[in-house]
Amino acid sequence: MIHQPCVDGSIGFQRGLNGGLNATTARRWALIVYAKFQRGILVKLFYQSMGVARRSESGLYAQSLTKTLQGAAAPGTSISVHGLGPGKAIADQYRFLELLDTQEILENGLRAEKDGYDAFLIGNIFEPGLHALREALNIPVLGLCESSVQLACLMGAGFSIVNVNPKFTRRITENIASTGLSSRLISIDEMQVERGQVLDRAFEDEAVRANVIGQFMAAARQGAAKGAEVVIPAGGIVMAILASAGVYAVDSVPVVNGLIALVKIAELAVQVRQLTGSFTSKRMMYAPPSGKLLADIRKSYGEHLYPGAT
Secondary structure, eight states: OTTGGGSSHHHHHHHHHHTTOOHHHHHHHHHHHHHHHHTTOSEEEEEEESHHHHHOTTSHHHHHHHHHHHHHSOTTEEEEEEOOOTTOSSOTTSHHHHHHHHHHHHHHHHHHHHTTOSEEEEESTTOTTHHHHHHHOSSOEEEHHHHHHHHHHHHOSOEEEEESOGGGHHHHHHHHHHHTOGGGEEEEEEOOOSOHHHHHHTTTOHHHHHHHHHHHHHHHHHHHHTTOSEEEESSHHHHHHHHHTTOOEETTEEBOOHHHHHHHHHHHHHHHHHHHSOOSOOSSTTOOOOHHHHHHHHHHHOTTSSTTOO
């Protein structure tokens, strides 16, 4: 069993030290891993949604999202879906509003590690807070866009994006560029959705759902005609609609459902960390502050920042 080498607390402790944690944090991490194993939980994931915040944590989208995520999870994987507070994530395509919402995402990431989650998943195509949390946390931090693109590049030589809002286009291309995979992007093709509420109604109205799926397929075929070998829908709500209808290919072109991709890559990341003691490199880009600077930062911003850093 792939997790067996880390269920011994002493082995987990040593691997935590090897991964760059200080002794206190490594010991705490090893005990958390062992306690979860004793309860039959091998991987515990915190899924941060923006769409759930807009549509309530008990609405039809939240139910469909949770079903898709849990259906993708391996036995022993636990997934908790969280939205943001009231009045948040109303229009995250606007950069100013995204920055306001990101503060709560950062706080949730810190809370997730403290509460014993194995990875923090940002289920939003813009991935707000992704790089900041990789710097701050020890657990893997993964995003919807990056996971989808990385998986698509394993499945085919080039991919296309099916977009639901022209306002998304620049942000998506920036995210893809940050992965270093812009050369694999064939096209971004648009669905003709007038307003986001149309997508909401797809969970309760079969005719609306069929229309949304038909628009997705038409846009996907445009990308395929331009040479795309894999198609990625841009947005968790479209991914949930497609998953609920069992749409995983258009003609012979595979569709990467990012919800599934995010869960499976998160499980991989957690297992790599459990086996080796590390996942996110803390060498350069994600290196935390240390020494006196770290002490000054914690004095000014709070002792809870940069857990495990020294």
